[in-house]
Amino acid sequence: MSMYHVTLSGVTKAYGKQKALDNVDLQLKAGECVALAGHNGAGKSTLIKLILGLIHPTQGQVQLLGHDAASRAASQVRSQVGYLPETVALHPSLTGTETLDFYARLKKQPLSANHALLSRVGISQAAKRRVGTYSKGMRQRLALAQALLGKPKVLLFDEPTTGLDPASRQMFYEIVTELRNQGSTVLLSTHALAELDGQADRIVVMKNGQKIADGTMSELRQQSGLPIRIRIQL
Numbered sequence: 222m223s224m225y226h227v228t229l230s231g232v233t234k235a236y237g238k239q240k241a242l243d244n245v246d247l248q249l250k251a252g253e254c255v256a257l258a259g260h261n262g263a264g265k266s267t268l269i270k271l272i273l274g275l276i277h278p279t280q281g282q283v284q285l286l287g288h289d290a291a292s293r294a295a296s297q298v299r300s301q302v303g304y305l306p307e308t309v310a311l312h313p314s315l316t317g318t319e320t321l322d323f324y325a326r327l328k329k330q331p332l333s334a335n336h337a338l339l340s341r342v343g344i345s346q347a348a349k350r351r352v353g354t355y356s357k358g359m360r361q362r363l364a365l366a367q368a369l370l371g372k373p374k375v376l377l378f379d380e381p382t383t384g385l386d387p388a389s390r391q392m393f394y395e396i397v398t399e400l401r402n403q404g405s406t407v408l409l410s411t412h413a414l415a416e417l418d419g420q421a422d423r424i425v426v427m428k429n430g431q432k433i434a435d436g437t438m439s440e441l442r443q444q445s446g447l448p449i450r451i452r453i454q455l
């Protein structure tokens with residue numbers, strides 16, 4: 222398999238005349254953490270959905286773990302992809318354990334690892350409580366546990382730390398570090414570049430569906446033409 226877990230080549234996604242993504246090239250290596258920045262509507266969620274194979278490109282190709290993400294063959298590797306959407310639908314009357322067991326069955330993963338996973342995200346003490354009683358931070362931790370089921374090689378996080386308390390945020394970045402050390406690839410979209418603090422190897426900046434920058438924090442500091450709200454966070 223190539224050294225890249227994810228590759229986008231000349232990818233355009235159009236909705237009618239509007240291009241949500243416009244001729245984007247992107248390569249994500251094993252063990253790399255890449256942050257995806259840009260204003261609302263820049264194309265971040267579209268990019269994540271294309272990698273997941275939930276939507277297909279109008280033009281160009283998305284490769285996921287050696288397969289065309291739009292192909293049938295990609296369904297075999299999709300179990301190696303963890304996804305944390307911006308908002309996760311969790312059933313309030315299920316307990317933490319029941320929720321994770323439900324997702325494990327859905328993903329055809331053994332339930333035996335679930336207790337350790339709940340400990341890892343710091344909610345094992347609340348595992349028998351109904352999710353309806355959880356705080357926002359606890360719900361987000363449970364959603365993260367769901368994304369980690371089956372030790373995925375590729376993790377896609379959509380605005381993972383928005384509205385999170387500082388302790389949950391710190392735990393989130395600790396887990397990102399572990400994932401990178403295990404050789405997993407992490408792509409996370411964010412409005413909060415400032416909080417990354419060295420966690421991302423690279424930052425990709427999107428604007429109007431185009432990739433306008435791709436580099437380290439210090440490389441981006443040298444670059445002109447970035448949106449002001451991004452520049453002030455570098």
Ligand code: ATP
Pocket residue numbers: 236239240241242259260261262263264265266267268
């Ligand atoms: P946000 O931070 O608000 O989620 P984003 O960077 O993720 O923004 P996208 O959701 O990828 O942006 O949207 C990119 C553009 O494509 C937007 O202008 C959006 O209105 C448009 N778009 C996205 N999905 C659709 C759709 N299903 N139908 C029509 N237009 C869409």
